[in-house]
Amino acid sequence: MDMEKKKEFIINVVYIALIFAIVYLCVNYLVGLLFPFIMGFIFATASVRINRRFFKDDKTLHRVLTLIIIYLLIILVISLLVGLGVNKIGDFLSNLPNFYKNTFEPYLESIEQSLYQLNHNLPVDISSYIDNLTDNLFDNLRAILSSFSGVIVNITKSTITGVPSFLVSVLLTIITSFYIISDYEGLTKWFMDNLPEKAMPIFLEIKDFFENVLLKILSAYSTILGITFVELTIGLTIIGVSNSPMWAFLIAFLDILPVLGVGTVLIPWGITSIITGNVAMGIELLVLYVIITIIRQIIEPHMVGANLGLHPLATLISMIVGLRMFGAIGMFGLPMALAFFYNRSKSAQQ
Numbered sequence: 001m002d003m004e005k006k007k008e009f010i011i012n013v014v015y016i017a018l019i020f021a022i023v024y025l026c027v028n029y030l031v032g033l034l035f036p037f038i039m040g041f042i043f044a045t046a047s048v049r050i051n052r053r054f055f056k057d058d059k060t061l062h063r064v065l066t067l068i069i070i071y072l073l074i075i076l077v078i079s080l081l082v083g084l085g086v087n088k089i090g091d092f093l094s095n096l097p098n099f100y101k102n103t104f105e106p107y108l109e110s111i112e113q114s115l116y117q118l119n120h121n122l123p124v125d126i127s128s129y130i131d132n133l134t135d136n137l138f139d140n141l142r143a144i145l146s147s148f149s150g151v152i153v154n155i156t157k158s159t160i161t162g163v164p165s166f167l168v169s170v171l172l173t174i175i176t177s178f179y180i181i182s183d184y185e186g187l188t189k190w191f192m193d194n195l196p197e198k199a200m201p202i203f204l205e206i207k208d209f210f211e212n213v214l215l216k217i218l219s220a221y222s223t224i225l226g227i228t229f230v231e232l233t234i235g236l237t238i239i240g241v242s243n244s245p246m247w248a249f250l251i252a253f254l255d256i257l258p259v260l261g262v263g264t265v266l267i268p269w270g271i272t273s274i275i276t277g278n279v280a281m282g283i284e285l286l287v288l289y290v291i292i293t294i295i296r297q298i299i300e301p302h303m304v305g306a307n308l309g310l311h312p313l314a315t316l317i318s319m320i321v322g323l324r325m326f327g328a329i330g331m332f333g334l335p336m337a338l339a340f341f342y343n344r345s346k347s348a349q350q
Contacts, residue, residue: 036172037176039177040180043071044067044176044177044181051063063181063184205344210340217308220307221304223303224255225253227295228262231295232252235284235292236288239281240281251266255296262292266285270283270284297316304319308336309339310338310342314338318334322334
């Protein structure tokens with residue numbers, strides 16, 4: 001009996017490992033190539049579902065109009081984000097080449113001179129050791145800070161060069177969605193007819209699970225982002241940042257990233273403020289980051305895990321592993337896949 005259990009355990013482990021390997025290969029190699037077509041199918045399906053829900057007369061024209069409205073709303077949101085952030089980002093990038101020379105270097109020199117003066121009255125051996133340590137520290141710090149602007153410029157250039165391929169993907173997504181929506185029933189029927197009979201039950205099970213869970217996940221993250229936006233607005237207003245709602249709106253979207261989240265902006269902002277002499281503001285920004293991070297780490301695993309039927313710790317770990325291995329898709333996909341197999345195993349036991 002124990003031997004049978006061991007065999008069953010090994011078979012299950014191998015089965016899960018094979019599925020994981022297939023998913024990993026598909027996500028890393030196929031999803032990137034097929035991503036515009038996948039997104040086109042998602043938008044077309046969303047349009048069909050919305051049309052069926054709100055229109056009694058389900059016509060292709062209504063579906064097309066619904067799809068156009070979806071794209072217009074997406075364009076409106078993106079335009080709003082770009083419009084809010086482009087001026088600030090443009091000013092930052094234009095001043096970036098001289099940022100180190102005009103801001104950091106004078107401040108570092110003043111700190112270095114202060115340390116030399118404090119070190120003057122110490123014994124010679126100790127003073128010499130501290131001088132060498134200080135020189136090495138500030139030389140390394142200067143090298144890091146001076147290269148920082150170059151790194152940002154390179155990232156910006158690579159982003160700009162990626163715009164044409166991004167626009168091609170967007171165009172393919174739009175064209176694909178309109179093709180699919182013109183014959184949605186025919187395409188779905190063709191797919192179901194050609195799906196192997198043995199794969200049909202598991203496919204329908206996966207389809208039902210993801211349809212039920214996806215809206216709940218989106219709702220949970222919308223709530224999390226809303227809470228982050230309120231926290232940022234209040235915090236930045238107290239600190240005295242001008243246009244705090246605008247900055248809160250832009251930074252809140254980064255809260256979707258595990259581990260760092262809003263720290264992608266708040267940590268460099270706080271450190272820069274401290275180095276440039278605005279110590280109080282720098283500390284306040286770092287404290288704000290800590291508060292937001294603590295609240296997020298408390299509410300996110302519970303909210304997402306509750307919708308997936310997973311323990312909060314398992315949800316958090318799977319999100320981080322998914323992000324590291326598969327990128328943004330894995331951050332959402334791995335917890336959902338884990339929840340699917342967990343719920344399926346639980347149902348089989350019952």
